[in-house]
Amino acid sequence: MNSADRLKRHRNARRGVTMLVALVLLAMFCGCDRGHEAPESAPLQIFVASSLTEVFEAFEAMYEASNPGVDVVISAAGSQTLRLQIEEGAPADVFVSANMRHLQALVETGHLDDERHFASNALVGIVEGGNPLEISRFEDLVRAQRLVVGGPEVPVGSYTEMMFERVAVANPGLAAELRQRIVSRERNVRQVRAKVELGEADAAFVYRSDALNFEGVEMVAIPEAFQVRASYGLGLASQLKGERRARVEDFVALTMSAQGDEVLREHGFERDVL
Missing domain, CATH: 3.40.190.10 (Periplasmic binding protein-like II)
Structure with missing residues (x-):
């Protein structure tokens, strides 16, 4: 191969690299312009x-x-x-x-x-289906030895804490007894309910929507004075x-x-x- 042919091949290779770089930059530009925007047809x-x-x-x-x-x-x-x-x-x-x-x-x-x-939504207490501890009123929840609530970072947990604070104003002893029975703080309301459903807790506080029409647990109403919606x-x-x-x-x-x-x-x- 003479020097002219070598020069021509070198120039063609450089053009190929330049075009490839341009295409990559174009793709990056288009991607940045769209951000996280999903295609129109995406779910x-x-x-x-x-x-x-x-x-x-x-x-x-x-x-x-x-x-x-x-x-x-x-x-x-x-x-x-x-x-x-x-x-x-x-x-x-x-x-x-x-x-x-x-x-x-x-x-x-x-x-x-x-x-x-x-x-x-409203808060309710729940107990295991069949209610073996015969908990029918809010005050009866002190019969539960294992009480489960949501963690403080979870909405249902923060609402439950607000409810405890209202109970403490009216009946400090009852609020203290309920707090002493907390054995677990879960990361979402479905995990709270599951603890009672599986027999790993005697009672818990969840949303009314999580207890309604659900056969695995029974509801215990929270008095209006303590209720947090x-x-x-x-x-x-x-x-x-x-x-x-x-x-x-x-x-x-x-x-x-x-x-x-x-x-x-x-x-x-x-x-x-x-």
Whole structure:
């Protein structure tokens, strides 16, 4: 090969490398421009507090039935866990939290650009099915030797602590006895309920929605003077736009409709603003 041929091959190789670098930079530029925005046809990603699992599974079925070709994916966990996932980049289109604090934090950081009241819930005590300790009133819960509650970082746990504080004002001895019986603090309300269902706890405090129509446990009412009602909030991802935002808004409209109200009531929730 003479020097001219070698020079020509060298120039062609350089052009190939230059084109490859240009394509890589173009791909990086396009990717940065889109951020975490999902393709228009990607499934709708709905993150919900674990206590709303069955509610949103019902909404999922309703929406997909009336919108063929649209896929809705429900991710349910403790509100604090979902908030952390969103902060770390999880592609949630909608976040429904069991308290407003986690929702407002994500609005402040720019992850969500919209927040609204979604539903309310009430606390109840629960005991094992069959009620072997014959606990029928709130005061009877001191018969439980193993009481389970949500952790302080979990909405149901913070609501339970507020309830204890109200009990302490009216009856400090009762509040102290109940606190002494706490053997476990769980990371979400479904784990709290499971402890009683599996016989690993005598009693627990959960949302009314987690005890209603559930055969594994029995409810114990909390007196109105001690009652703490949970306020659930809903927020939309800030990066939503165009057709995808319209589709997400359409799904949210279903959850906020008269049909949505009926689904909530069937599962022990209310729509009233607290």
